Amino acid sequence: MTVPSAPTARPDDDRTLQILADDSVIASVAYRLAALRQADRAHPRVRHWGVPVFCAALGATSNLNPYNTGDIPAQLALVVAFAVPLLWRERRPMLVFALTTAVSVAALPLGVLTGSESARVVSLFNVGRYCTPRQLALAVGVTTAQLVAWAAVFTGRQLEYATRPEVVTMLAMTAMAAFAALGLLSRLANAYINTLKKERDQQARLATAQERARVSREMHDILGHTLSVIVGLADGAAALAETKPERGAQTLRIISASGRDALAELRRLLAVVGDDNERVDEAPLAPQPGLSDLGSLLERVRAAGPTVTLDTHGDLAHLPPGLQLSVYRIVQEALTNTVRYAASDTSVRVSLTAGPEALQVTVEDDGPPRTPRTRRGRSGGGRGLVGMRERVALYKGTVTAGPNSRGGWTVRAFLVPNPPFPGFASSHEQGEPPSSPEHRS
Incomplete structure (x- = not known):
């Protein structure tokens, strides 16, 4: 027995x-x-x-x-x-x-x-x-x-x-x-x-705090990117107002469209977390941005001055919506930092690689700072990098940001689709750029 x-x-x-x-x-x-x-x-x-x-x-x-x-x-x-x-x-x-x-x-x-x-x-x-x-x-x-x-x-x-x-x-x-x-x-x-x-009450309060943190992260990404693009476009429009009024008018239209898009995203975000008794059916119910929206994002950045190219490798069409949103926000935040800190003639390369073990996102520019006083190390408290780390943490990934050999800035993120694939640690450890204490936003 x-x-x-x-x-x-x-x-x-x-x-x-x-x-x-x-x-x-x-x-x-x-x-x-x-x-x-x-x-x-x-x-x-x-x-x-x-x-x-x-x-x-x-x-x-x-x-x-x-x-x-x-x-x-x-x-x-x-x-x-x-x-x-x-x-x-x-x-x-x-x-x-x-x-x-x-x-x-x-x-x-x-x-x-x-x-x-x-x-x-x-x-x-x-x-x-x-x-x-x-x-x-x-x-x-x-x-x-x-x-x-x-x-x-x-x-x-x-x-x-x-x-x-x-x-x-x-x-x-x-x-x-x-x-x-x-x-x-x-x-x-x-x-x-x-x-x-x-x-149970503590868990409810914790869930509320997490939701507030999520909303804060989304609002930071939306407003930070849009305002940076708008400021860059407005500076260019002011210079073109007298010499090339037609381009200045086109720039103003881009500013208006960027503001409307940001306002629509904010209304949609606030409608989700608003009071149940409020009328939220008036808010746009479009889905959260994903990889299909990267084209319009890059166009807005190009209008602000930088030259942006997008390279994709692997099957990106079947990624889950949550992962697509994280990738979109990481690219958005990295491009926002480029517009905010780099010169207007900066070249930026955005690379998305879907491998068998992880999804790699790389945003690399070659532009020097806009002015000597606007150093890459200046930031608004590092909230952007914190937000990126929070997003990749949802997918057991990592994110690094630091200067590159061309005098520009590189942001590289690794995200592991759920469930994680074996061998991820060995692959991403080899591809990470050296971390730097300096960082943008």
Whole structure:
């Protein structure tokens, strides 16, 4: 017969003890129970074999009972019949309960007091622990009916034994201990429920904070890019207003279109997180930008001055929308930094490579800073790079940003589609540019 192996430690044990620590009594009981549980897991054979042996020992002591009218061989046979089924008490609790009940019924007409009634208590306990409420109710009903029947058919000597002062005292003490345990269990359950409610509220607040962070990240990307493009276009339009008015007018139209697009994105974003009672059906319901929108993004950047080229490699058409949005925002933020800090005649290369293990996004420019005072290290607090890191973290990736050998700036991100592919670490570690403490926005 195989002995069940020790259960693996559950990661939520420490968490359960921590959330019950507000009540000193409950915490004390919980820590002691946890210590017993850990000891039981470390030595599972002790409980597996110890309980049947203990019940058999109680039965063997009934040889000394002067009220026992049965012979010793029958008594020992019944003790074994009580104890052996307990070895399967956790795997087949209802079967073990049925066997111990049958043995107890057989012992009554033989006039044998085995002293192994504790085996029935153990079997009933495991029914409550492992079986359905309906099966537990059935087991309790059978036990109650059996006790009532026994009281009616007890012989004189058996009745005299059952009503001895020490037996009655022991039963009364057992009942009091059971009620005390039920009260403590009720307190433990209430404390656990209350802490779960607190944890639920904390999770709700955490979800709200995460949603606010997401909205903040989206608004930063939308407004930062659009305003940078608008400023660059406005500077160019002012210079062209007198010499080339037709190009100046075209630039103003691009500024207007960029502003309207940004406003539409903001309305859509705020409609998603707005109050349920507000009318959000007036907000545009277009999908979030993806790889198909990179063309219009690059056109707006080209209108601001830089020359931008896009290279794609691999199958990019079947990427999930969430991954496409992250790629779009990373490219958008990198181009925003180029428009904001680099000279207007900068050349930018955007490269998207979908490999078997990861998706690589590279945005590299060769432009020097616009003026000596506008150094690449200047930033508005680094929020853009933080936002990119948060996006790639959703896909177990990495992002690096730093100066390149051509005097420009390189942003390189690796994103792993879910589920991650094996071998990603070795591939992206080889392709990462050296990190730099300097960074843009």
